Amino acid sequence: MTLPEYNFAYLDEQTKRMIRRAILKGIAIPGYQVPFASREMPMPYGWGTGGVQVTAAILGPDDVLKVIDQGADDTTNAVSIRAFFAKTANVATTTKTADATVIQTRHRIPEAPLSAGQVIVYQVPIPEPLRFLEPRETETRVMHGLEEYGLIHVKLYEDIAQHGHIATTYAYPVKVEDRYVMDPSPIPKFDNPKMNGSPALQLFGAGREKRIYALPPFTNVVSLDFEDHPFEVQKFKQPCALCNATGVYLDEVVTDDRGGRMYVCSDTDHCETRREEGHHGAGLPISGAQTAKEDAA
């Protein structure tokens, strides 16, 4: 029998214990940023080292891992992280949201609702929601401690003053269980409502900034706003050009070099699943039919 090249899931057991303690503390104090001793990972910062360490610490041999980047399972980042764990932990991987027990993500929450028992791990570049107006770490720590969150609204005020509406579309700040203000990582604000009351466990890892935070299942998560400028998610005028889905987050895709473009699901698994189920949109070529009837769903 040959010894494995790495410990299970790459990190040594002591490091995993340290990270698990940080995760448990995060779960105990929803939305609170727990410092942890971030390790060097065999990938550069900005490639999800925080998320990778959290995933490494929670992964067991029976887990089924899904990794997405901007909603897609097939981007370089997603593929390399998935391959990393397939190699170092020998876990099963999937692109199907429903089949995954652990989902590591950058920039999206899957469209299919998560269920109890699933864990979603977010890769976080900047965990501190107050950073943009208060660069001093000592000061932001006091602000969190004393629940002094006026600055978040200064930022939202400024958005409205400059753009006529709250122009923050990514990393839109939320308040957790009426206590900590949290940066949900650069997911579109479209996904913010999915965090609220989710039956899944949500974990956030910031590698460069050495912070872990968490939302236990069924946590109350509220997107901050003004009474006269309430929080709203992005709305799309047309359904997905491929699967005709509405109420999902769409990406604009350029289809040719003459300015042609179409809007398609950013969640590639969701789109494929719908197409397998027989849905099709206006932009999907349909063999044999010149005037295909659009899916009315």
Add this chain to the structure above:
Amino acid sequence: MSSPILSVSNLERRYGDFIGCTDISFDVWPGEVVAIVGESGSGKTTLLNCISGRLERSSGSIRYNMRDGRFPDLADLSEAERRFLMRTDWGFVHQNPADGLRMRVSAGANVGERLMAIGDRHYGEIRDTATEWLGRVEIAGDRIDDKPVAFSGGMRQRLQIARNLVTRPRLIFMDEPTGGLDVSVQARVLDLLRGLVSDLGLAVVIVTHDLAVARLLSQRMIVMKSGRIVETGLTDRVLDDPHHPYTQLLVASILES
């Protein structure tokens, strides 16, 4: 009858062995403007920062008369209470406006920040209040979305004043508020300050090395030298009939110039 709004007793602040200020006792009464004067290095800023809770004291007591009737030493307040006081009941006007403003957000957001800090969540109302306060410091309403970086020195200072007053504080600390401004601009800011202080019935502790500023704004004066108070009294009396030789020297020097 009424009691002081701020009461300082036997205050000392050391920098190592060096004395920043010592043996400082005085009261500030509601609605009163007290000027702390003295030459550069006499300990004025040290004293102001101590009594405004921005700098740790070495010894002595600083008590504040809270709106709820308590009169605690600042050191006995929790950090949360102290910080709440600083952004509601108090104001602090820095000599350099950049130290007291957020230079990268609009004038409206600068004025609205304290309102948002105490829980105002209605954009339109915050904006209306900000517009009103910009008007009171003579900044045109159409500059509300401009950032202070686009403002002149005098406008920045007026914006800093508005930002402090929006929560209707009772006590304002000022450190050389016109010190960085051109003489021509100083007069306008001083006039404005004088009007606001009397309209709002503010208590003010103002640090200045400029006796003309003290004369224009204050009713009472504290003269400092080498970290100690050498003379206190009604401003007009101190300036017209200085008792301490050091004050006499100070007054003589402006009469000459």
